[in-house]
Amino acid sequence: MGTARPAAAADPTAGAGSAAAAPANAKAATPRAAAAGAADADADAGGGAPAPAPAAGVPVPPRQGGHNSTPPAATTAPSTTPAASLAAAAAAAPPPPATFAEAGVCAELVDACTRLNFTKPTPIQAEALPLALAGRDVIGLAQTGSGKTAAFTLPILQALLDAGPAAGTPYAVVMAPTRELAVQIAHVFVALGGDLGVRVVTLTGGEDMMEQAVALAKRPHVVVATPGRLVDHLEHTKGFSMRSVRFLVLDEADRLLNMDFEAEIDAVLSVLPRERRTFLFSATMTSQVRKLQRACLVKPAKVSVSDKYGTVATLVQSFAFMPAKHKDCYLAYILHSLGGKTAIVFVDTQATAGRLALMLRALGYAATAIHGGLAQSARLEALGKFKAGERAVLVATDVASRGLDIPSVDAVINFDVPSYGKDYIHRVGRTARAGRSGLAVSLVSQYDVENFQRVEGLIGKKLPKYDADEATVLLLAERVAEAQRYAAAELREAEEARRERASRGGGGRGGGRGGGAAKGINKRRGAYAADADVAALDGERVKGVLSAR
Structure with a gap:
């Protein structure tokens, strides 16, 4: 200095x-x-x-209503109502x-x-x-x-x-x-x-x-x-x-x-x-x-300066109700309806974040994941790519729900409805920032109803239903199931590679890829790196079914 x-x-x-x-x-x-x-x-x-003692030489005006206030004169008019007093104080501030x-x-x-x-x-x-x-x-x-x-x-x-x-x-x-x-x-x-x-x-x-x-x-x-x-x-x-x-x-x-x-x-x-x-x-x-x-x-x-548990007026909120087994299909449908705009998909667990990122990449989306189980360098890389526009979809746990300054997020999708209602406020606050508009959609299954009702009670309003025809959504079921199998296979191979490294004593923290895993993954056209984080595309991207509709 x-x-x-x-x-x-x-x-x-x-x-x-x-x-x-x-x-x-x-x-x-x-x-x-x-x-x-x-x-x-x-x-x-x-x-x-x-009021605390003033600094030397600094005049401090008397505080109204404090212990040092001058008592009102006997002829003073009757006091005004509390509301009027507050209004007068606000006007004088x-x-x-x-x-x-x-x-x-x-x-x-x-x-x-x-x-x-x-x-x-x-x-x-x-x-x-x-x-x-x-x-x-x-x-x-x-x-x-x-x-x-x-x-x-x-x-x-x-x-x-x-x-x-x-x-x-x-x-x-x-x-x-x-x-x-x-x-x-x-x-x-x-x-x-x-x-x-x-x-x-x-x-x-x-x-x-x-x-x-x-x-x-x-x-x-x-x-x-x-x-x-x-x-x-x-x-x-x-x-x-x-x-x-x-x-x-x-x-x-x-x-x-x-x-x-x-x-x-x-x-x-x-x-x-x-x-x-x-x-x-x-x-x-x-x-x-x-x-x-x-x-x-x-x-x-x-x-x-904040309203208690409030959401901004420019945020459009809704929910989609479906059986739990169809959540992945609804997620793919909503992302397709966004037309390539940026979205954060919030989940409750690290395992779900990794699985969804792999599944969405297999469907042709530029998706990456961020959660507490990743090395710090991987987390920063994932966040940096999303901010730079290299990844359109960020699948995240609540490590990304607060404080992060991401200039433009078009939509927030709650794949898992948070059990703690205030987390919903922080999640949807990632979009509709600085006066911009935004979309928030919560995927509500039979297991999420209670959590979703708590959210509605917290924000003080009933949310409308997201406009999605179930029959149209389920047309994606076959391709989504194929992408789920890709994700499951890669996660198994990644786990086997980690176990192999551990048995040889050459491990270290995850994030790398073992030779056996890489060999198995590269056998399949369009497969991605084993770890479910920010790895780049290994081969030709699997053609997305949604873009072909």
Whole structure:
């Protein structure tokens, strides 16, 4: 980093009035110690606690309704209704900043935003940036795709510029629930801060720990990590510590807790310094997230810009009901009706993802799979090819349901209806983004009815039936059955190849292809690589029956 910039004075009118002018708060050393101030944190997040002491020389307007408010005179007119009071308060509130400069972002970072075509702050950025730049801990509630990554990236980079060469390393730690999201966050840090000399390291599973340890030895300013791999380095990488960390970010906090990362998060919190700032972003405020808030934030400011469990108006949602044995036929029919547009097919298990990707490729679709069982390089390759348009269909588990920035997805197909209703919201949120239209279709068999009814109850409306004639769909049954046999045979051969490598002791993680498997697969015209992930076409593509109809 270059020389330190003079810190700008906090604007007491930015964001949330007096809250924006509050100084940074000291952090508790451990979750147990921080929990002692839980009541104060909850009250302040809801606006019911007294304003914290103002910084020296910064005027703070009195808070209406707080303990320091002036009592009304005896002759004051009777109070208005609560609704009228809320309306009056909303009318008196300052308008959200229309530009990044108005939000308090420095000129260097405004220029970086301009280069990335960030023309104006999104709603979550307009609400969170003034508070974060004024020194507050922030809880942000916003759906994926709302621009929240820049809402915590910009304050960290600006603080790093202010600190200059005196900033310790690592200066900030960001935890994300999935490898793909961690990589994406790191890209945003590099895009916004690369010209300023910011060094960023990504720590995720599936990659070589020694290479990551070498990168940590180069003293990065920002560490973006999945919780498990971050704890691995804390325990095993010599010389790596977080004593100098001044910012902690927990992104997609509800997903972090749903994935049982509580022990890892506790381990990280226990070694962080007391003097730090914390940003917590989540799609929903669950009881677990509230518990995490009390453990690691002090008097946070809470901002929310998302409707509870809502879907956008430009998303067309429907369902198709069929026997479970015909699901593959309906999937092929719907993909054909899209006419080559991009689609993400969500499934519940890794095995289903691999099988469907092979089956769809045998039917002539440019399909690839992404799931937690693949090596990290294979997952990134699959995602990269889908983003680049080299693959039109991405078959995915819920590792792709949150946070990933895929600019244009025309349709989402729920091959398996999620048992957890909120996952449906996140899945269909991959399409109809940034004002575009999109299609979401759920395949509902006799085993999915209960899950689908929960989804309808969550979103508060009954979905229409997808227009598909069963007799027409079943005309595809013979070709789909043939593609299913191709997929099953390749999966068997891949499994045999893995067992053979294991018996010879020459294995390593899957993703390669044994000689015996390759020989057997190449006997068949149009067969694909054994592993059900991102392998390229081995021979001539099997002619798709759907395109010939």
